[in-house]
Amino acid sequence: MGTYILRRLIQTVVVIALISYMCFYLMTLMPGDPVELMIQSNPRITSEDIARLRELYNLDQPAYVRYFSWAKDIASGDLGYSRTYRVPVQELMGPRLKNTFVLSFIALLTSLLIALPFGIYSALKPGSRVDYFVNFLSFGGISIPSFWLGLILIIIFSVQFGILPAGGTETIGVEHESTWAFIKDRALYLILPVISLSVQSIGVFVRYIRSSMMEAMRNDFIRTAKAKGLSRAVVVWKHGFRNALIPLITIFALSFSGLFSGAILTETVFAYQGVGKLVYDSIMANDYNVAMISFIISVSMVLFMNLLADILYGFADPRISYT
Amino acid sequence: MDLQTQESLTHNNQKEPNMSSPHSSLNEAERKALESALPMWKIVFFQFKEHKMAFYSAFVILFFLIVALSAELITKVTGLDPNRQNVGARYLAPMTRAEATDDIKESAVEFYINQHSDEAKKLAAELRAQKIIVASEDPANDNQDALFTLMTKPTTEIKATLAQLKDVDSTHYSAILKTFSTFHIFGTDEVGRDVLIRLIYGARVSIGVAIMVAVFSAFIGLLIGGIAGFYGGKIDMLLMRATDALLSLPTIPILIVFSAVDLSKLPMIKQMMNPSYESIIKMFVIMCLFSWMTVARLVRGSILSLREREFVLAAKTLGATDATIIIRHMFPNVIAPMLVAITLGIGSSIIYESALSFLGLGIMPPTPSWGNMLNNAQEVIYKNVWLTVLPGLMIFITTVSFNFVGDGLQDAVDPKSIRR
Numbered sequence: 048m049g050t051y052i053l054r055r056l057i058q059t060v061v062v063i064a065l066i067s068y069m070c071f072y073l074m075t076l077m078p079g080d081p082v083e084l085m086i087q088s089n090p091r092i093t094s095e096d097i098a099r100l101r102e103l104y105n106l107d108q109p110a111y112v113r114y115f116s117w118a119k120d121i122a123s124g125d126l127g128y129s130r131t132y133r134v135p136v137q138e139l140m141g142p143r144l145k146n147t148f149v150l151s152f153i154a155l156l157t158s159l160l161i162a163l164p165f166g167i168y169s170a171l172k173p174g175s176r177v178d179y180f181v182n183f184l185s186f187g188g189i190s191i192p193s194f195w196l197g198l199i200l201i202i203i204f205s206v207q208f209g210i211l212p213a214g215g216t217e218t219i220g221v222e223h224e225s226t227w228a229f230i231k232d233r234a235l236y237l238i239l240p241v242i243s244l245s246v247q248s249i250g251v252f253v254r255y256i257r258s259s260m261m262e263a264m265r266n267d268f269i270r271t272a273k274a275k276g277l278s279r280a281v282v283v284w285k286h287g288f289r290n291a292l293i294p295l296i297t298i299f300a301l302s303f304s305g306l307f308s309g310a311i312l313t314e315t316v317f318a319y320q321g322v323g324k325l326v327y328d329s330i331m332a333n334d335y336n337v338a339m340i341s342f343i344i345s346v347s348m349v350l351f352m353n354l355l356a357d358i359l360y361g362f363a364d365p366r367i368s369y370t
Numbered sequence: 371m372d373l374q375t376q377e378s379l380t381h382n383n384q385k386e387p388n389m390s391s392p393h394s395s396l397n398e399a400e401r402k403a404l405e406s407a408l409p410m411w412k413i414v415f416f417q418f419k420e421h422k423m424a425f426y427s428a429f430v431i432l433f434f435l436i437v438a439l440s441a442e443l444i445t446k447v448t449g450l451d452p453n454r455q456n457v458g459a460r461y462l463a464p465m466t467r468a469e470a471t472d473d474i475k476e477s478a479v480e481f482y483i484n485q486h487s488d489e490a491k492k493l494a495a496e497l498r499a500q501k502i503i504v505a506s507e508d509p510a511n512d513n514q515d516a517l518f519t520l521m522t523k524p525t526t527e528i529k530a531t532l533a534q535l536k537d538v539d540s541t542h543y544s545a546i547l548k549t550f551s552t553f554h555i556f557g558t559d560e561v562g563r564d565v566l567i568r569l570i571y572g573a574r575v576s577i578g579v580a581i582m583v584a585v586f587s588a589f590i591g592l593l594i595g596g597i598a599g600f601y602g603g604k605i606d607m608l609l610m611r612a613t614d615a616l617l618s619l620p621t622i623p624i625l626i627v628f629s630a631v632d633l634s635k636l637p638m639i640k641q642m643m644n645p646s647y648e649s650i651i652k653m654f655v656i657m658c659l660f661s662w663m664t665v666a667r668l669v670r671g672s673i674l675s676l677r678e679r680e681f682v683l684a685a686k687t688l689g690a691t692d693a694t695i696i697i698r699h700m701f702p703n704v705i706a707p708m709l710v711a712i713t714l715g716i717g718s719s720i721i722y723e724s725a726l727s728f729l730g731l732g733i734m735p736p737t738p739s740w741g742n743m744l745n746n747a748q749e750v751i752y753k754n755v756w757l758t759v760l761p762g763l764m765i766f767i768t769t770v771s772f773n774f775v776g777d778g779l780q781d782a783v784d785p786k787s788i789r790r
Contacts, residue, residue: 062615070627078632183423186777190769192721194728195762198747202755301618308622312725316748326623327729330630338627345623353618 166256188250300356424778591665
């Protein structure tokens with residue numbers, strides 16, 4: 048087990064390193080570099096100045112040299128400076144990360160709370176009217192583009208009825224007299240993003256919960272439990288659901304990657320100040336220090352969640368051995 | 371969505387047709403019908419028909435494909451052009467008629483005179499000769515004036531006039547006439563383009579790119595999965611680690627980083643590309659790079675189990691090369707589950723493409739795609755809600771249809787997974 052975790056950890060770190068280098072190289076291929084922006088803002092710049100600036104920013108070096116000097120800075124704790132926001136990247140990331148965590152965890156929780164009862168119910172009564180309906184809805188959930196759902200929600204709840212804010216993270220310029228008022232204000236801004244982010248994962252979860260629950264209920268020990276005269280609740284929850292839970296851990300972890308993908312779109316649609324929006328905005332604005340860091344942080348988070356799931360998997364199911 | 375296909379690891383799909391022992395009461399013809407084995411595709415088709423939603427969805431897709439493929443024909447018949455702007459008719463509601471203003475008519479006639487000067491000269495001369503348009507003060511410019519004056523009249527009157535001048539060719543003139551009064555079933559967008567025709571051309575781009583991506587990425591997946599499954603050992607481990615690593619990455623951020631790349635910084639590629647299709651090709655390549663993994667896993671799983679089968683051993687003993695065994699003997703056995711993966715892949719490709727185009731990184735305007743029609747949807751919500759609703763609805767309907775068809779196919783090709 049220990050060697051397995053270590054090996055997976057090394058693999059994950061290697062993947063992150065490779066991804067970060069690839070991303071760094073791709074960023075050099077994006078339109079515009081820092082010096083080009085300076086040239087545009089200063090028409091009287093001389094060619095000597097340009098050469099000097101390029102040297103200053105190491106832009107005359109090949110990409111891999113720049114990557115290593117950048118990586119050295121990161122390792123020493125210097126994340127660089129944001130060109131658009133004019134603050135160190137560290138200061139920028141903290142609140143953004145918190146916002147994204149709040150959004151994705153609430154969305155994850157919501158989708159689990161909704162998907163579990165539906166998935167289990169339709170697994171227990173396959174072929175029923177409810178099963179058919181749930182199946183239909185989960186297909187709809189999987190197929191709906193989350194950003195479009197967000198737009199539709201804005202049209203209905205903000206434009207038509209005007210009951211929820213169309214975007215943002217919190218009401219700007221308001222002093223909340225209590226923590227409760229602050230939470231209420233944040234919650235109001237979270238409702239629509241959470242819905243639009245949850246719908247897709249609800250669809251995916253329902254399908255998985257249904258199939259893994261059905262798989263679990265087909266086992267021989269379920270028949271034994273039933274034959275022993277155990278109550279239905281015990282059979283379903285203690286024998287069926289506990290076995291269905293094992294594959295669900297993987298799905299749970301894999302859904303992080305989906306949630307993070309969705310978060311970029313949802314955050315952009317709702318102008319929610321999270322990491323996803325930061326990734327997008329900084330790439331569009333050529334703010335490459337911010338883009339690199341926020342991208343790598345989001346990818347690493349997803350990868351470490353996968354790692355965690357693999358390890359949990361071993362604990363949840365003693366039948367799995369790691370060699 | 372990627373998760374969905376993993377669920378469908380089908381190891382083999384050898385099917386036995388349902389043959390009951392022939393009863394003595396059966397006549398010759400009936401027995402023959404029972405004894406003859408149904409071909410695979412027929413069994414699949416009958417099973418597929420059982421899945422009602424999938425069956426209806428297949429018709430929806432067929433309808434969309436036909437409409438998308440006949441986009442040019444629709445343009446020809448209705449005179450609607452996906453790129454023609456009309457500033458006088460922006461944000462029109464669905465089911466409204468737009469009349470062109472006089473200055474638009476004038477510039478259209480000017481364009482016509484420049485483009486088809488021969489026809490214009492003859493037509494104008496004829497108009498003068500027939501005394502339909504009386505000569506103006508300036509005789510030097512009479513050619514143009516006659517045409518301009520005619521244009522300002524009501525449409526029905528112009529048509530009647532043109533019908534009167536049967537022996538003069540006026541096809542191009544009546545063609546521009548069609549564009550002056552247009553009926554917009556789905557309204558118009560922020561520069562007055564017809565939404566319906568843009569949706570039709572968008573269908574072509576969106577579905578087309580998605581199908582291409584699904585097919586090509588399935589091909590890549592087939593190759594990588596085939597090699598990994600057949601050779602096993604170190605190669606398998608290396609390829610599958612790479613597959614797993616790619617699979618665990620969050621798709622949209624990766625796609626955003628890739629599509630933000632400016633290809634003109636890579637001079638080699640720049641020469642190869644036709645700028646008008648650049649964004650479509652870029653989209654296609656990027657999406658292919660990141661959507662072959664599910665198929666690779668699926669194929670590897672199938673090949674691993676096929677490797678132990680007798681017919682592979684038989685082929686080996688007969689001296690078949692590795693390539694022959696993989697391509698001739700193993701691939702036919704993975705085609706059915708791959709078809710499912712491709713269908714489901716089309717659904718997710720449509721969503722990814724539209725998401726990227728929505729962010730302004732995918733297919734670049736003026737080429738319409740469902741995603742980039744939503745690009746500035748946020749700003750136009752207050753002007754015309756339909757501009758936001760319709761393209762997304764198209765994406766939704768198409769994706770849901772492809773997913774249903776994929777699900778139906780999965781049930782049909784894999785007898786173990788039938789749940790009904």
